[in-house]
Amino acid sequence: MKKKVTKIGVLSSGGDSPGMNACIRAVVRTAIYNGLEVCGIMRGYSGMVEDDIIPMDSRSVANIIQRGGTILKTSRCKEFFEPEGRKMAYENLKKHGINGLVILGGDGSFRGAQIFSNEYDIPCIGLPGTIDKDIAGTDFTIGFDTAVNTAVEAIDKIRDTAEAHNRLFIIEVMGRDAGYIALHSGIATGAENILIPERKTIIEDIISQLEEKERRRKLVNIIVVAEGDDFGGGNEVAKVIKERLPLLEVRVCILGHIQRGGAPSCMDRLIASRMGYHAVECLLEGRHNVFVGIVNNRMNYTPLNEAVKKKQRISEEWMKIVKILAS
Numbered sequence: 001m002k003k004k005v006t007k008i009g010v011l012s013s014g015g016d017s018p019g020m021n022a023c024i025r026a027v028v029r030t031a032i033y034n035g036l037e038v039c040g041i042m043r044g045y046s047g048m049v050e051d052d053i054i055p056m057d058s059r060s061v062a063n064i065i066q067r068g069g070t071i072l073k074t075s076r077c078k079e080f081f082e083p084e085g086r087k088m089a090y091e092n093l094k095k096h097g098i099n100g101l102v103i104l105g106g107d108g109s110f111r112g113a114q115i116f117s118n119e120y121d122i123p124c125i126g127l128p129g130t131i132d133k134d135i136a137g138t139d140f141t142i143g144f145d146t147a148v149n150t151a152v153e154a155i156d157k158i159r160d161t162a163e164a165h166n167r168l169f170i171i172e173v174m175g176r177d178a179g180y181i182a183l184h185s186g187i188a189t190g191a192e193n194i195l196i197p198e199r200k201t202i203i204e205d206i207i208s209q210l211e212e213k214e215r216r217r218k219l220v221n222i223i224v225v226a227e228g229d230d231f232g233g234g235n236e237v238a239k240v241i242k243e244r245l246p247l248l249e250v251r252v253c254i255l256g257h258i259q260r261g262g263a264p265s266c267m268d269r270l271i272a273s274r275m276g277y278h279a280v281e282c283l284l285e286g287r288h289n290v291f292v293g294i295v296n297n298r299m300n301y302t303p304l305n306e307a308v309k310k311k312q313r314i315s316e317e318w319m320k321i322v323k324i325l326a327s
């Protein structure tokens, strides 16, 4: 029989994402509504290993729904990936009487939760908080919508200046292993080319497309590159283009961490609130060691051990759309 959860710990782990605060608020308030005690675990798994754990109540999460970042702070904790670190974490949880965990983070954080829940009798519920949208089993991840809108706003501004000077702009967006930010922001801003880690970048194709556009006097071009693109990111792509097409005026802009901050969009606040609520419901109903997602507007629960294996795939149709619309 599964043990009843009476006191939960909530933490954010890995890269922060806009909407994490809205999610923490939802977890804390749903838990309190159901008569559970709640603790905040600071700095991700580091707070579990180092006993940086604080009690939370309804007021602890007041006035945070609109704020980016995470009030619990975050980290990528190496110690937790060692058995000794996890043992310390478990002992600290026991000391505080915590018998259920909600982990807000990406696939690396879920991997940690999966290992921990296999070793110790503490049910873990994952919530997908990452701007990268690279987790299979959910249509949305908390923070993606805000990040992609930040990128769109920036690229629109760059297009104005690109247009004024007839320049080619190479814009690098985040996404170490996943091209979703590049794909969505690129399509939404009418980019001429989008380079993503999921597809091999063939520089010859890009050069010949640019040559063909030069012949047609289409001189303003935007290429959106995900940082994890196999060619090596925006600077590398620009270097080769400059060598091969010296008459083109090329500029590079790396958007970087601006994409991780800022007030969460309405969409991110909504999914964060909905997922946070359901994470607590999972713990109460005994639906343990899963991560909460939304698929076709319905809640979807994926076992943690499956979640860490799969990535979201980018459909080939999107790439066809990019090509047709950029002509």
Ligand code: F6P
Pocket: 015, 106, 130, 131, 132, 174, 175, 176, 177, 227, 260
């Ligand atoms: O995983 C989210 C993410 O923003 C990636 O897109 C990016 O590569 C990485 O985090 C950056 O991590 P850090 O903030 O540690 O440099």
